[in-house]
Amino acid sequence: MNKQDYKIHIIGAGVSGLIAAKVLEDNGYSAVIIEATDRAGGRVKTDIIDGYQLDRGFQVLLTAYPAAQKYLDLESLDLQEFIPGASIFKKGKQTIIGDPLRDASLLLPTLFSGIGTFSDKLKILKLNNRLKKKNLSDIFADKEASTLSYLKGLGFSAEMINDFFKPFFSGIFLENKLDTSSRMFEFVYKMFGEGYATLPKAGIEAIPKQLSQNLKSTIFKFNTKVASLKDGEVTLDDNTKLENHFTIVATDASHLISNVKNQTTRWKSCDTLYFTAESRIIRKPLIGLIPKNGALINNIFYHTSLGTTTTPNKELLSVTVIDNQNLSNEMLIERVKEELKEHCSIHSCEFIKLYNIPMALPQLSDLKYEIPPSETRLTSSIFLAGDTQLNGSLNAAMISGERAAQAVIETISGKFFSESMTSKNS
Template identity: 60%
Template sequence: MEKSAYKIHIIGAGVSGLIAAQILENYGYHPTIIEASSSVGGRVKSDVVKGHLLDRGFQVLLTSYPAAKKYLDYDRLELQKLLPGATIFKNGKSQTIGDPLRKISLLIPTLRSSVGSFTDKVKILKLNALLKKKKIEAIFKTEETTTLQYLKDFGFSNEIITDFFTPFFSGIFLEPHLETSSRMFEFVYKMFGEGLAVIPKKGIQAIPNQLKSNLTQTKIRLNSAVKQVKNNLVILEDGEEIKSDFTIIATEASALISNLKNQETQWKSCDTLYFECEKREINKPLIGLISDKNTLINNIFYPTSIASKAPGDKELLCVTIVKKHEITETELIAKTKEELKTFCGISDLVFLKRYQIKKALPELTNIQYALSSTETQLNSSLFLAGDQLLNASLNAAMIAGERAAMGVIKTLEDGLIADELSL
């Protein structure tokens, strides 16, 4: 049979599914992606609201991600750089700290900052040097503890943990207590140290849009929700049955496959609120951290501090909330405005949009960096992809998609045609 004749279906047009399609195309296959929503991207999407470009959740790309460097054309993405530092709001005042080795203008404010002791700043340099030398593979073989315990064991003071590490990494891990694996902390910290945090000029959705534009032999079916996946059969919510020689499930599979229902992925949630305002309290492209432990707000960012294809007429403020709460949207907006005024001196805000992201990141333990193609395989015709297989990152989504596609290719090229087994 010609390679193009095989019916290979990918469930989910997120980053992992798009990478899987690209790998299959590279080997001469013509897959079909089935996506429930109206566009590609999965959890990596953007909207235009009142002339502003809004990412669904504050998201950045770390340029040092190995898989991103492999699969993305950074020049075409017109990446806008964030400075390697942060502005910290505490007791109604703000201070800026950062990595002066990569941005010399951050040297004086960092030295003058009262955030952390001199010993803490020395330990940060020590941590930078340690993780620069430590290979990624070694990081993911190190015994796990929590990020909080890791920082304490490294000797950081409670002050710098509270003022910097907790709000900064809570915004990345989407949980307020730094319970995330120390492996993930070391990996992300290393990635920050070796590259830059960037946002495409056309918003974060430019990443999956670019991956989609690279596909020439893949059919993409949008607005097609899948109800169930069996061997050699994909059943849509509207009852349509699609025959499939091989299927890659590049989304959470537990709801689609009957014998995986007890293996449902747990998810971290967050709220992202966008406001218009007249001026910026942080003029440079820096993330703002709220260090007070009693606030609902975790971090803020002005998307208008970088170039955008849809800049709007006024300044745009993005607010991230990672703490769990039970308040209504009206109460949430009012509470957010109150805290912004009290802790950051930001007022005269006009609310634009709230993104309540219930499945923002998978909650994982025993996280890994990579897996073999055979580890993505449920049986001879079903394969899994998605960052939930490895660790919660764009890099992991790409690796999982790649490995699932290679699993299909290996099965085909070894002559192991799918069985007619039913789950």
Template identity: 65%
Template sequence: MSNQDTKIHIIGAGISGLVAAIVLEQNGFSPVLIEATDRVGGRVKTDIVNGYQLDHGFQVLLTAYPAARKFLDYNALELQNFLPGASIFKNNKQEVIGDPLRDASLLFSTLFANVGTVTDKLKILQLNTKLKKKSIADIFSDKPQMTFSYLTDLGFSSEIINDFFKPFFSGIFLENKLETSSRMFEFVYKMFGEGNAALPKGGIEEIPKQLLKQLKSTTIKYKTTVSSIRENKILLADGQELERDYIIIATEASNLIQNLKNQAIEWQSCDTLYFETENRTIKKPLIGLIPDQNSLINNIFYHTSLKTTLNAGKELLSVSIVDNHGLTGIKLISQVQKELKELCGITSTTFIKHFSIPKSLPKLSELHYEISPSETRLTETIYLAGDIQLNGSLNAAMIAGEKAALGVLENLQGLFK
């Protein structure tokens, strides 16, 4: 059987599925990507509304991600970098803290910010140094604990945990108790320290678009829903059956394979609301944090503080919510606008769009960085990809996609020997 005769289907054209297709093409194969929606990207998408770029949820690329450096051309993405810090809305004031070793403009504001103690600020520098020296392999081999207890054990005060760590990392982990594994905390913290948080000039969807451009011989079937998978066949929702030799499932497999029904993944959800404003309350490209324990809002960001391909002329503000307190629709929008006014001094907001994202981030009890190609194999002909195999990150999605493709290739090489 030649490479071109081997039928390899990939379910899901998100980041992981796209990377799997790239690796297969690099090895002479022409896979078929099956995607339920009308475009690639999975959870990494951008809509154009009223002349603004609206990402599906507040997302950033951490440029230190090793897999992202391998598969993406950062220059072509025209990455726009955030400043390495945050603006904290506390007691009707903005307190700016950050890493002055990476950006000197943050030195004085950090030193004099009414956030945490002097000891806390020294401990942050110590943590930075510790994690720069610690390898990713060591991070993911250490015994995990909850991030909250990890920070407490390091001696951070409750003030700095509540004012900075909790709102900042709740926005990343999408849970507000810092129950996420310390492995993930250390990994993300290390990535922030070794690179930049950035957005492509054209929005987050430029990442899957760039991966798509790398594909030359892959066939993509859009608006095609898979209902189930059997050992030799893919059954589509329209009743069609596809014959295949190998399959890579780059989405949640429990919905597709009968004996995995009891292994469904739990997901963290979030809401992101976009508003147009006349002015920017945060002048620099910094994320705004709301440490109020009772507030809906977790963080805010002015996307127009970065260069964007499209801009309708005013300011674009995103509001991220980890726990919507059961509010939806008009009630949610109204409460967010009220909090923007009371907590952030943002008085004039025009609502644009609300993204309710029930499957934002997988809840995983065991977090890993790497996986071997053979570990992605479910059966002789079915392989699993997606960030759900490792940890909830774009980096993990890329690694899992690559390793699943290599798993198929290893199997094929074994047959040819």
């Protein structure tokens, strides 16, 4: 059979599914991507509302991700860089801390911030140096502990943990106790240290748009839902049955395949609220943190402190809430406005949109960086992709998509891939 004669379906047009399609194309195969929504992107989407770019959840691209460097044309994304630091709102004051080795303007504010002790700042330098030398495979081979116990073990003061690490990494891990694996902490910390947190000028959806545009022979079926899967057949919601040689499931598989019914992924949720304001309380492109226990708001960010493709009339402010305390949407909006006044002295802002994001990040244990292609196989012809296979990151989504596609190619051709996303020198 010719390569083009194989019927390969990919379920889900998120980043993982798009990478799988690219790897198949690069090896002479073509896939059909079936996507339930109106466009590619999965959890990585941007809406334009009233001239404002609203990402569905506060997301950033870390330029140090090895998979991003491999699969994205970073230059053409026109990446806008965050300053490597944070603005902390505590007891009515705004204090800036950051990495003065990456941005010299942060040296004096960090030294005199009053956040953490001088000893804490030395420990941060030590941690930076240690993780710079530690490769990614070693990070994910280490014994797991909670991030909180890991930081305590390094001797950081309670104040440093509560005022910086907890609010900053809670916003990344989407949980406010720092229960997340120390492997994920080391990985993310290393990536922040070796590159920049960025946003494409056109918003986070520029990433899947670029990946989609690079596909030449892949066919997309949008607004199409899959009801069930079995070897050799994909059944759609309208009971249409599609003949199939191989399927890559790049979305939650538990409702599609009987084999994984008992392995449902648990998800972390969050809420992102967008407001307009006349002016910015944080002048530079820094994330704002609120370390107060019991506060709804975890972080704030002025998207208009970075360059955007659209030209908005006012400043655009996003607010991330990790635990909405079961408030109604109306009550959540009002309480967030009250907290913006109380903690950040933001007195006048106009609400635009609220995104409730129930499946923001997979809740995983025994986190991995890599997976051999063979381990993506569920049945003789069905393969699993997505960050749920490894760890909750864009990097993991890309690697798992690559591995699932390689597994399909290995099954067809008998040709085996060497690890192509090595982390030895990363």
